[in-house]
Amino acid sequence: MPTTTTVPKATVATAISVRDLNVGVHGGESILKDVTFDLTPGRILALVGESGSGKTTAALACMNHLRSGLELRGGSVQLHKGASRFFDQNMDLLTLSEKQVRRLRGGTIAYVPQDPALSLNGALRVGEQIHEVLRIHEFGRNSKQREARVAEVLEEVGLPSTKKYQRRYPHQLSGGQQQRIGIAMAFACRPAVIILDEPTTGLDVATQDLVLKTVYELTTKHDVAGLYITHDLAVVAQVANDVAVMLRGEIVERGPAKQVLYRPEHEYTQTLLAAVPDLKGARDMGGGPAVSPRAAMRAPWDHGHDDAARPGEARTDRDRAASSVAQTSDNEPLLAVRDLRLAYGPAVILDGINLDLLEGQTTMLLGESGSGKTTLSRSIAGLNGAYTGEVRLAGQVLANGTRKRSNEDRRRIQYIFQSPFSSLNPRRSIGDSLEVPLEMSGGMSRKQRRAAVADALDAVRLGRSYINRRPGELSGGERQRAAVARALVNAPSVLVCDEITSALDVSVQASVIELLRELQRDRGLAMLFVTHNIALARHVSHKLAVLEKGHLVDYGPTDHVLRNPRHDYTKSLLEHVPTL
Amino acid sequence: MSAQNQQPVTPDTPVTPSAASFEPAESRGDARPVSFFRRFLSQPEAKFGLVLTGLVLLVAIAGPFVVPAWTGYGPTSYAGKPFQYDIFGTDNLGRDVLSRFLEGGWRLLLYSALATLLGVGLGTVLGMLAAFRGGWLDSVIMRTGDVLLAIPQLVFAMLAITVLGPQGWVLVVVIGVTHAPRVARVIRSATSGVVAEDYVLASQMYAVPQWKILGRDVVPNIMGPLMVEMGLRMTYSIGAVASLSFLGLGMQPPTADWGLMINENRIALSLQPWGVILPVVAIAVLTVGTNLIADAVSGASAGRVTGSARKDK
Numbered sequence: 001m002p003t004t005t006t007v008p009k010a011t012v013a014t015a016i017s018v019r020d021l022n023v024g025v026h027g028g029e030s031i032l033k034d035v036t037f038d039l040t041p042g043r044i045l046a047l048v049g050e051s052g053s054g055k056t057t058a059a060l061a062c063m064n065h066l067r068s069g070l071e072l073r074g075g076s077v078q079l080h081k082g083a084s085r086f087f088d089q090n091m092d093l094l095t096l097s098e099k100q101v102r103r104l105r106g107g108t109i110a111y112v113p114q115d116p117a118l119s120l121n122g123a124l125r126v127g128e129q130i131h132e133v134l135r136i137h138e139f140g141r142n143s144k145q146r147e148a149r150v151a152e153v154l155e156e157v158g159l160p161s162t163k164k165y166q167r168r169y170p171h172q173l174s175g176g177q178q179q180r181i182g183i184a185m186a187f188a189c190r191p192a193v194i195i196l197d198e199p200t201t202g203l204d205v206a207t208q209d210l211v212l213k214t215v216y217e218l219t220t221k222h223d224v225a226g227l228y229i230t231h232d233l234a235v236v237a238q239v240a241n242d243v244a245v246m247l248r249g250e251i252v253e254r255g256p257a258k259q260v261l262y263r264p265e266h267e268y269t270q271t272l273l274a275a276v277p278d279l280k281g282a283r284d285m286g287g288g289p290a291v292s293p294r295a296a297m298r299a300p301w302d303h304g305h306d307d308a309a310r311p312g313e314a315r316t317d318r319d320r321a322a323s324s325v326a327q328t329s330d331n332e333p334l335l336a337v338r339d340l341r342l343a344y345g346p347a348v349i350l351d352g353i354n355l356d357l358l359e360g361q362t363t364m365l366l367g368e369s370g371s372g373k374t375t376l377s378r379s380i381a382g383l384n385g386a387y388t389g390e391v392r393l394a395g396q397v398l399a400n401g402t403r404k405r406s407n408e409d410r411r412r413i414q415y416i417f418q419s420p421f422s423s424l425n426p427r428r429s430i431g432d433s434l435e436v437p438l439e440m441s442g443g444m445s446r447k448q449r450r451a452a453v454a455d456a457l458d459a460v461r462l463g464r465s466y467i468n469r470r471p472g473e474l475s476g477g478e479r480q481r482a483a484v485a486r487a488l489v490n491a492p493s494v495l496v497c498d499e500i501t502s503a504l505d506v507s508v509q510a511s512v513i514e515l516l517r518e519l520q521r522d523r524g525l526a527m528l529f530v531t532h533n534i535a536l537a538r539h540v541s542h543k544l545a546v547l548e549k550g551h552l553v554d555y556g557p558t559d560h561v562l563r564n565p566r567h568d569y570t571k572s573l574l575e576h577v578p579t580l
Numbered sequence: 581m582s583a584q585n586q587q588p589v590t591p592d593t594p595v596t597p598s599a600a601s602f603e604p605a606e607s608r609g610d611a612r613p614v615s616f617f618r619r620f621l622s623q624p625e626a627k628f629g630l631v632l633t634g635l636v637l638l639v640a641i642a643g644p645f646v647v648p649a650w651t652g653y654g655p656t657s658y659a660g661k662p663f664q665y666d667i668f669g670t671d672n673l674g675r676d677v678l679s680r681f682l683e684g685g686w687r688l689l690l691y692s693a694l695a696t697l698l699g700v701g702l703g704t705v706l707g708m709l710a711a712f713r714g715g716w717l718d719s720v721i722m723r724t725g726d727v728l729l730a731i732p733q734l735v736f737a738m739l740a741i742t743v744l745g746p747q748g749w750v751l752v753v754v755i756g757v758t759h760a761p762r763v764a765r766v767i768r769s770a771t772s773g774v775v776a777e778d779y780v781l782a783s784q785m786y787a788v789p790q791w792k793i794l795g796r797d798v799v800p801n802i803m804g805p806l807m808v809e810m811g812l813r814m815t816y817s818i819g820a821v822a823s824l825s826f827l828g829l830g831m832q833p834p835t836a837d838w839g840l841m842i843n844e845n846r847i848a849l850s851l852q853p854w855g856v857i858l859p860v861v862a863i864a865v866l867t868v869g870t871n872l873i874a875d876a877v878s879g880a881s882a883g884r885v886t887g888s889a890r891k892d893k
Contacts, residue, residue: 383785403787415785423778427800433779440786486782 012080014038015192015225016093016109021061021075023054023249031057031070032249039193044219044226046236046257048272049246050505051476055229058246059195062227063109064093064101079108079192107137109193110186114201116178120170126181127166130154130188137189149188157184157214176207180214187218194219195227200235204368204532209576212238231505233276234535234578237261245269261580275510277535279562279577332395334359334526335380335413335494340389342375342550349375350387351550357494357526362516364541364558365530366573372550374418377496377530381415393494407441414487418499420479424471424486430457431467434486441490456485460515477508484515495519495527502531513540534573537562546570616803619880626880629872636866640685647683651676655683655836663852671845671855681858684836688825688863691751692817698756699817700810703763708794708802710764711771722768725761733758734823741829751830755820759813766809770802777801804881811874815867822863838863 016039024030031054039045039062047055057070062077077093096104105111113119121129127150133139134146151161157180159165170178179199186194196215200208216239219226228239236243236257243260245253245268253266264270333356340353349372357363367373378384380391385401392398393412399405414437417423424433434453438444444452454464460481471479480500487495497516501509517540520527529540537544537558544561546554546569553567565571620626653659659676663669668677706725710718728736733755740754774780775798783793799806824830825839833840838859845855 381785383781402785407787410785410787417778417782419778423782425779425797425801428796436783436788437786440788 012041014080015041016062016080017078018058018062019076019078021058021077022073023057023061023066023070024073026069026071030073030249032061035075035246035249035251037244037251037254039225039227040242041192041223041225042220043241044216044228044239045242045244046228046230046240047244047246048230048233048236050231050272050507052248053246054249055246056197059197059227059229062093062193062195063105063111064096065105079104103137106133106186106191107139107189108191109195110189110191112179112182112186112194112196112199114198116175116182116199117170117202119182120178122170125167125169126173127154127163129170129181130185133185133188139189153184153188156187156218157181158210159184174207176203176211179203179207179211183211183214183218187222187224190222191224193225193227195229197229198231205534205576205578206572208235208578209238212578215239232578233261233273233506234580237580238578245272272507273580275507276580277506277509277533277539279535279538279574279579333357334394336390336392337376337380338390338392340376340379340387340391342372342379342384342387344386349550350379353389353547353550353552355528355545355552355555357528358542359493359526360520360524361542362520362527362529362540363543363545364537365528365545365547366532366534366537367530367547368532370549371547373530373532373547374498376547377415377498377528380494380528381413381496382410383415411437411441411490412492413494413496414490414492415496416480416483416487416498416500419503420476420483420500421471421503423483424479426471429468429470430474430482433471434467434482434489437486437490452489453485456489457482459488459519460485475508476504477511480504480508480512481515484512484519488519491523493524493526495525496530497527498530499532501536502533509536516540534577535579546573616880620876623876623879625872626876629869629876632865632869633873634869636685636862636869637689639682639862640689643682643685647679651679651682653679655680656834663848668854668858669852671841671852672848677841677845677852677855677858680836680841680855681838681862684838684841684859685862687748687831687835688818688821688838689866691748691830692755692814692821694752695755695759695817695821696810696814698752699759699813700763700806702756703760703809704767704806706760707764707767708771708798711768712775712790712794712798718768721764725764728758728761733820737820737824738827738829741824746829746832751821751824755817758820759816763809763813766805767802770805771798774798774801804878807881808874808878811870811877815870815874818863818867818870 018035018037018039021032021035022030023032035054035058037045037047047059049055057067060067061072064077066072072094075094079091079093081090093101093104120126124132130150130153131146134149135143140146140149150166154161154165159177159180170181173181182199183196186196199215200211203211212235215226215228218224226239228236230236240257243253243255243257244251245260245266247268253260253264253269260269261273264273335357337353337355340350340355341348342350353376355363355365355376365373365376375384379387382398382400382402382405385399385404387400390397393409398409398413402410424430431450431453434456435446435449438449438452450467454467457464457466462478462481462485466474466478466482471482474482480503483500495516501512504512513536516527516529519525527540529536541558543556544554544558545552546561546565546567548567548569554561554565554570561570562574565574648654653676656675657679658674659679660670660674662672662674664674668681671677671680706721710721736758737751737754741750744750780793780797783797788796821830822839822842825837826843828840828843831837831840833844841859842856845852849856
């Protein structure tokens with residue numbers, strides 16, 4: 001095929017059709033049950049589902065790849081005649097030999113993996129990496145034509161095509177640029193089908209926006225059939241033409257994107273959609289209404305607090321924290337951060353941060369990776385003692401490190417870690433792990449501690465039967481609930497939540513947020529909710545603080561900041577956030 | 581666009597999952613991994629290694645109890661002319677080879693086990709401290725270890741034994757100490773992986789005493805590499821003790837000992853080979869056995885062995 005710059009148009013209606021695909025664990029349960037879908041040139045099909053629903057397995061099966069331990073139990077993946085320049089008749093990809101499959105992958109079906117930093121060869125210059133794909137698949141007649149194609153495809157993904165740029169190594173590029181190199185490699189051979197496996201998960205919203213636009217443009221312009229795997233329905237709304245929703249290995253709903261996203265028929269799709277945070281606050285999420293643009297300062301769930309908590313006094317008698325700090329007046333912040341600075345040598349991580357946390361209110365700390373938000377939250381919790389400035393709890397200045405703080409100070413500020421997969425010791429039972437804070441603050445017998453742990457597990461709605469389980473037996477959401485319970489056993493007054501929902505599926509995220517809101521209402525907790533996801537703002541926070549490169553660039557009531565962002569960074573975040 | 585893509589969800593699906601059935605916080609009770617021991621045993625290496633090691637252990641431990649009764653001779657008593665061929669014959673001084681063989685294993689095993697325990701224990705503590713505390717302590721521990729590593733193990737042992745005399749405890753201490761830096765390196769890297777986990781940070785946050793963090797959070801999570809080191813160092817210890825005995829720096833005559841037997845009987849290898857073959861085979865089988873066990877342990881702990889029902893529905 002001559003490498004002209006004209007865009008080859010697909011001559012077929014369907015590139016690949018998958019029929020009744022069944023895949024299971026060797027001698028075990030099935031992963032995919034009768035999965036059927038078509039990939040159409042020029043259109044993107046989004047395969048949506050939560051972790052473990054089998055969406056990646058289905059996509060990899062399209063390339064005749066099964067992860068080790070899995071077996072094919074039936075079905076066909078039909079590559080249609082004319083869709084590929086390598087195969088000129090209809091064929092079932094699942095019956096191909098290893099050699100044929102190798103020609104197929106990369107040339108006819110391209111794959112963009114999730115993490116660009118891991119999938120690029122760090123020892124090869126980026127131009128050479130793209131060139132290699134072309135050489136292996138015998139694209140073009142000679143090296144010169146291939147070089148021209150490398151430059152061309154770099155332009156197509158919106159990167160500079162100069163020789164100088166091509167001589168860079170992956171580590172010299174940003175995450176977004178790396179992912180676009182990955183996409184360029186996938187598109188280099190003009191494949192018939194491209195499979196994208198959550199390619200924007202690790203990217204910030206502005207970069208995600210750019211990558212999504214690139215993908216959308218390239219698939220439509222070059223008539224490539226796209227399969228986009230994601231759990232993020234807002235992203236689906238941006239790129240996909242068609243949507244298939246997967247639940248435990250089955251496609252439960254499918255159709256054009258507009259229909260599935262706005263008029264979902266299956267109950268599961270509705271649950272998923274209800275869990276998607278909405279920046280506009282028009283929809284409810286996390287078990288209650290959001291801060292609507294009209295409710296200026298107070299969040300609507302506060303009214304519920306005033307009305308419901310008074311008569312239900314019995315409900316809160318277990319709550320030692322709320323009663324001990326109830327006298328604090330509304331104006332005086334429970335926790336105040338004053339002129340907090342932190343620098344490692346010349347690198348300034350945090351610069352002059354002032355932040356107030358009020359009792360019963362949530363402040364959202366927003367920022368992308370590297371902005372210093374975790375450092376700030378850890379400084380407040382005492383995990384990072386290298387800061388200068390003051391952290392005051394109820395008017396008293398706290399010591400710089402947890403080990404220097406008193407038991408009482410430690411008890412009152414609790415920190416929840418980002419990843420529930422790392423924050424619980426896999427070799428200890430949930431009960432043993434949750435007991436640690438009580439054990440360290442002292443004054444309770446083992447029996448009393450067990451009882452307190454059981455109560456906390458009830459409070460996070462896991463149930464006391466979890467006390468003897470190990471973290472390995474729990475799902476991600478359950479583990480995060482257990483981690484929340486560990487923060488609650490000591491009846492704290494301040495809860496620092498460091499990206500606690502970012503490792504979770506959207507529906508789990510919604511349930512965790514619902515839980516936090518309920519706990520805040522019941523116990524009057526002051527919360528610092530650290531996140532990179534601005535879409536959650538109206539669902540959790542009373543106040544919004546935007547952190548960029550160690551500076552608080554925007555700070556104020558949530559609604560106020562969202563409507564009148566002062567800083568360019570906040571504006572760009574608001575502009576690029578994907579919405580339904 | 582095909583008809584398939586537009587096909588709506590069939591409303592007459594027989595099983596309409598209720599809202600509760602896709603509740604996100606669903607427990608995965610089946611995710612409990614198969615126990616370490618089961619994973620270990622499921623490998624052929626493990627069974628083979630256990631059988632080999634067990635055989636030698638049986639000979640070495642039960643041997644001393646049956647020696648005069650079954651063979652008719654004690655390990656040092658005169659049994660006949662040198663180099664006769666009964667079952668296994670006699671050695672250069674006319675002592676019964678079989679009796680000496682049965683008697684001579686337990687010291688080797690005991691000394692290598694003690695040396696392994698000492699070496700792995702010392703190395704684990706030092707390695708964990710280095711990774712956990714970091715800073716100057718890390719540098720001091722690891723660089724001191726490097727200095728020790730620069731001296732060949734056997735040369736170091738020979739030096740120490742020449743100075744301190746060929747006694748059992750010297751053998752154990754010297755071999756143990758030379759193991760320690762090697763173990764410390766492995767344990768340090770395993771520990772630094774664990775220390776980076778959030779649960780260690782959480783324990784720090786709750787001001788848990790540091791020794792408790794090491795004992796409760798770190799040790800259980802480095803058991804895999806620790807067991808592997810244990811098996812590996814056992815193999816090396818057996819080799820080292822036997823070599824030193826062979827060189828005349830371990831057990832002294834007339835003690836019956838496998839390493840020493842090889843040395844004593846090698847002069848008559850062509851005349852009466854049993855005095856060499858028996859201990860050589862025993863030591864070889866033992867090291868192969870312990871090595872296979874170490875391999876199986878590392879396989880089981882690295883998760884190379886499947887059989888856990890980890891895949892969710």
